[in-house]
Amino acid sequence: MSLEPFAASRPLSLGVELELQIVNTHDYDLAPVAADLMRLLRKTRLPGEVKPEITSSMIEMATGICASHAQVLAELRAIRDALVHAARRLDVGLCGGGTHPFQDWSRRRIYDTPRFHQVAELYGYLSKQFTIFGQHVHIGCPNADEALVLLHGMSRFIPHLIALAASSPFVQNTDTGFNSARLNSVFAFPLSGRAPFALTWQEFQVYFAKMTRTGVVASMKDFYWDIRPKPEFGTIEVRVLDTPLTVEKAAALAGYIQCLARWLREESPFVLTEDDYLPYTFNRFQACRFGLDGTYVDPGTGEHRTLRDEIVRTFELLAPHAAMLEAEPAIALLREELAHLGNDAGWIRAQHAREHLLPEVVRQQTLRWSGEFGRRPTPSDAPADHGRGPAKM
């Protein structure tokens, strides 16, 4: 299979995908009811779409093509409300978080589609350990070359994004010490990591042809890179974010990425070189392990700073772009969080320190997700019906 042509898309348009956990309401372990949720939502019209994921206790929601942070937020809320309503009819909860804190991966079931079974066959237990939950953000690019330039510019900010979005401190009942333990699972895949340093589509095609000739890959889907081009959508896809605990945070992260993209595109603030990647894995590890307290090595100057300071610095740089994109509320939300608990991993640890019971922490995560933390739900919390059919980017 050859590389498909890169479809042009509107620059800086946005699309968000979120992988969610489905949990029961008894002990808040994962519950295999994705197929039931899909069935209940079949007749609901949503602004984006809802899709099954590899194991039957995960579900993915995706917005359509959005122009702004506000639109992303509105669509995410609409889909979230529909999902939460359906989940209540099945007596299950939905929540964010990059990992489920105590699920037993050997008990997970592969969702019944040929592709998922094929992946499960190939990767064995890795595919079940892949019961992890991420947020993917697509940024539209007018052409393939611009997409690659944006991809390699954005790579410098992968640690920032990891630290801001990290929400997976617990795995298999244990505090891993990491802010994003989820990414450790991704790194186990043979084709994870970063994209090759190719700044033109022609170079990239040469690389892709070589890889397919080796038989190692058949399509772009086989690469689990931190950022990868998505030719059929005409986008680059940022894949390092843990699913946040709220749709508001998910929309804010998308808004932040959109601002970064505009800044990179409008100002070309640094020259891209292969050497940018020298501290890449170090920075990424620091972000996964220590979150906002991690050390960031500036690839350009070699300076060391904490990611917290680094991120605050980007807020200043992005301010004019946030104004142009009407993404100020997104930056404000992240800034506010940075001043308090920092990220969702911090929130999860704080709840655990108070409750000493991980199932209770997951229950509170479901309340964060449905937007009623501190409020009792009632059956009249039905979602509004949205007039637009599913859209693809």
Next chain:
Amino acid sequence: MNWRAIFEALPVTGWPPPEPVFWFALLLVGGALAGELIQRMSRLPRVVGYTVVGVLAAASGYGARVPLTGSSRLVVDLALALLLFEIGSRVHLNWLRFNPALLASSLAESLCGAAAIFFALRELGIGTTDAMACAVLALPASAALAGRVAHELQADGQVTERLTLLTALNTLYGALALVVLQAALHAGGGLSSVDALSALARSFFGSLLLAAVLAAVVAAAARRLDLRNESAVLLVLGLVLLALGTARMFGLSTLLVPLLAGVTLRCSTERPWIWPRHFGTAGGILVLMLFVVVGSAWSPALLASGGLAALLLVGARLLGKGFGVWAFASWSGASQRQGLALAIGLTPLSATALVMLADLHMGAPALAARVTPIVLAAIAVLELAGPIAVRAALVFAGELPLRQKKSAR
């Protein structure tokens, strides 16, 4: 060492040993072995093995006497109390609020099941009161059995959850219906609705009160101790048994008290309650003995006299309950396949009916004696078919974990 002297010193008083502990231990060993054997050979739940041991004991003339009395009643009461408390604690009443079709489905399967049994037995020429008693006793599907099988097979999904809810609710309806029936019999047919209601209210609110006390004490314990710890859970086990003893003392339903206590606990707070299933090993022994006793509660003579009516009862019940569940399946958000699986899963008839029969014996011995052959024969038919049906339902619904391919040794 002089072994001979030691043996001679042992107070062996001949065969068969009169020690009840000996027989208890023999059943335990037999049940455990049969359970493992069944599980290895057939993938069926171990419960089938426990029941087989009971069936064999009954066939060789050592079955439990019905109505259950003495130690067999005690074992059944204790084990059932644990299982019902546990099942109650998984009943999320909020679910009914968000999905009212489930409540409709629950009422429909119970009403249709009871009505089908009543009319079928009337067709056979059985008296109104007897048919009514049979319909009430066969109303609950065995929550204990369905829960036990689902847990052992690690089932997970909507059918498993709905089965728990429906069996818990129809156990509740059954126990309450029995109270009304007893009140009616006591009034000699001239029962006013006031009498019925007051009997119902006394039994229900008495049980609820005791249940609430138990739930409150368990909740208080859970706040201070970690109930995931096997030693701490013994406290809860003790509390449930204490509540059961109190219920027996006050003549309250031994089914309602633990079930309502579980439900009250579950609804008292949204914070999850977590303890080892079946209260760990101690509870496991009781559960094993429960199924042995239930398996042994028949005799060839009873089977012969109640057989035909029992088969009719089983068939009518299956159709009635099945229709009730299936009719509301899609409104309640289940697929047709899941509706069918639920209908099959509601087949078992087991310890609950046996306890209700024993209760009926105390209030109305003549009537109880008349329906005993029918009910026991129905239990005998379903005690082995029941767990197999539950497993089949869960397989059909795709809720069992896929078995790993056996690796070459």
